[in-house]
Amino acid sequence: MLTSILISVGFLLACGLILAALLVLAEKKILNYGTCHIHINNGKKTLDVEGGSSLLNSLAEQNIFIPSACGGRGTCAYCKLKVNEGGGSISPVEEPYLSPEERQEHVRLSCQVKVRRDLSIEIPDDLFSVRRFHAKVARKRALTHDIVELRLALVEPTTIEFEAGQYIQLESAEYKGHEAVMRGYSISSVPSDKTHLELIIRLVPDGICSTWVVQHLKEGANITLSGPYGHFHLSDTTAPIICIAGGSGMAPIWSILRDMKEKGLNRPATYFFGALTQRDLFFLDEFKQLAKECPWFTFVPALSKEPADSSWQGERGLITEVVDRHFPDTSQHEAYLCGSPGMIDAAIAVLKKNGMPEANIFYDKF
Numbered sequence: 001m002l003t004s005i006l007i008s009v010g011f012l013l014a015c016g017l018i019l020a021a022l023l024v025l026a027e028k029k030i031l032n033y034g035t036c037h038i039h040i041n042n043g044k045k046t047l048d049v050e051g052g053s054s055l056l057n058s059l060a061e062q063n064i065f066i067p068s069a070c071g072g073r074g075t076c077a078y079c080k081l082k083v084n085e086g087g088g089s090i091s092p093v094e095e096p097y098l099s100p101e102e103r104q105e106h107v108r109l110s111c112q113v114k115v116r117r118d119l120s121i122e123i124p125d126d127l128f129s130v131r132r133f134h135a136k137v138a139r140k141r142a143l144t145h146d147i148v149e150l151r152l153a154l155v156e157p158t159t160i161e162f163e164a165g166q167y168i169q170l171e172s173a174e175y176k177g178h179e180a181v182m183r184g185y186s187i188s189s190v191p192s193d194k195t196h197l198e199l200i201i202r203l204v205p206d207g208i209c210s211t212w213v214v215q216h217l218k219e220g221a222n223i224t225l226s227g228p229y230g231h232f233h234l235s236d237t238t239a240p241i242i243c244i245a246g247g248s249g250m251a252p253i254w255s256i257l258r259d260m261k262e263k264g265l266n267r268p269a270t271y272f273f274g275a276l277t278q279r280d281l282f283f284l285d286e287f288k289q290l291a292k293e294c295p296w297f298t299f300v301p302a303l304s305k306e307p308a309d310s311s312w313q314g315e316r317g318l319i320t321e322v323v324d325r326h327f328p329d330t331s332q333h334e335a336y337l338c339g340s341p342g343m344i345d346a347a348i349a350v351l352k353k354n355g356m357p358e359a360n361i362f363y364d365k366f
């Protein structure tokens with residue numbers, strides 16, 4: 001009896017799988033959408049593309065790169081675009097990422113919109129300057145037990161223009177059965193260094209791209225990336241700034257602070273660098289040197305899990321507690337935060353509690 005139930009269930013499962021495979025095949029091979037026209041920004045530009053791919057990929061094939069930190073899996077919501085006509089209905093994957101206002105404005109996840117007919121879409125102007133780059137790993141060095149720094153020499157094109165705080169998307173290679181993926185990494189080098197890019201990358205346990213970078217990528221290897229992306233950069237006000245970032249979240253802050261120095265911006269700036277223990281700290285000497293050279297800059301490293309009897313002389317506690325102690329009044333400041341969603345949400349709560357208007361808080365959640 002049990003055997004025949006198992007055989008029936010197995011048979012039904014197999015039928016389901018075969019049907020799904022046939023549908024995918026039919027979509028790819030049998031359904032021919034032909035050439036579709038993508039009208040961009042009220043017809044300012046029109047692309048002719050083969051129908052059948054996602055809007056994200058169709059645009060990338062035409063060298064228009066939309067941010068896609070999850071590589072098209074529908075989990076990052078970075079690939080939002082306005083699709084005014086031809087996008088079909090919102091898919092269940094998109095539902096959780098689109099607010100009622102965005103739905104009204106025809107915002108969609110471009111990785112989930114299939115090009116099946118002519119489309120009318122809107123693309124922000126800054127994305128037209130995003131390029132795909134071939135680069136070589138000029139240097140790879142360990143900064144801590146789980147963080148590496150990459151220095152990439154740009155090969156083609158040979159130079160890049162970006163603003164301090166922006167990020168690029170790295171394309172990993174296939175390895176050990178993992179597919180190639182794209183992930184966002186903030187640029188830690190300064191914009192004046194146009195021929196190289198530096199990245200600070202933390203190993204995420206079981207993470208596809210970070211494991212590839214930290215454990216498999218070698219100096220001298222060829223690598224592909226696109227960028228620059230993002231709107232996380234210094235505002236053009238004169239407000240004093242508070243930066244909060246731990247681990248690899250330091251990357252854009254390191255770029256922004258050195259860019260300020262190069263440009264002679266003397267805005268008071270304090271950087272709170274949160275880490276668990278001393279073995280998670282890096283660039284201490286570099287930041288101390290920056291503080292020595294720039295009277296407007298204060299560096300505050302803080303450890304949350306350092307043993308009480310250790311040699312550590314600096315701040316202790318959660319980085320948000322340390323910020324709270326240093327800045328009981330944040331009403332005149334701006335804040336630049338980078339790191340995990342949990343850390344950023346906690347930091348925003350403290351900054352707002354101490355008087356900072358929400359409009360003065362800028363962040364990139366990793």
Ligand SMILES: Cc1cc2nc3c(=O)[nH]c(=O)nc-3n(C[C@H](O)[C@H](O)[C@H](O)COP(=O)(O)OP(=O)(O)OC[C@H]3O[C@@H](n4cnc5c(N)ncnc54)[C@H](O)[C@@H]3O)c2cc1C
Pocket residue numbers: 069167181183184185186187200201202203204205206207208209210211230248249251252364365366
């Ligand atoms: C704008 C931006 C800037 C960033 N800058 C930096 C930076 O400067 N430095 C940096 O280190 N990172 C940065 N990140 C984070 C980075 O993009 C990656 O998210 C990070 O490296 C993890 O990618 P991964 O491919 O290694 O992990 P993924 O493969 O994406 O996995 C992430 C986690 O999800 C889990 N997971 C994966 N698949 C599954 C599954 N099927 N079921 C259950 N769990 C699963 C993994 O175990 C892992 O814990 C940035 C992100 C953004 C959006």
Ligand code: FES
Pocket residue numbers: 067068069070071072073074075076077078079109110111112
């Ligand atoms: S690329 Fe991440 S949700 Fe579309």
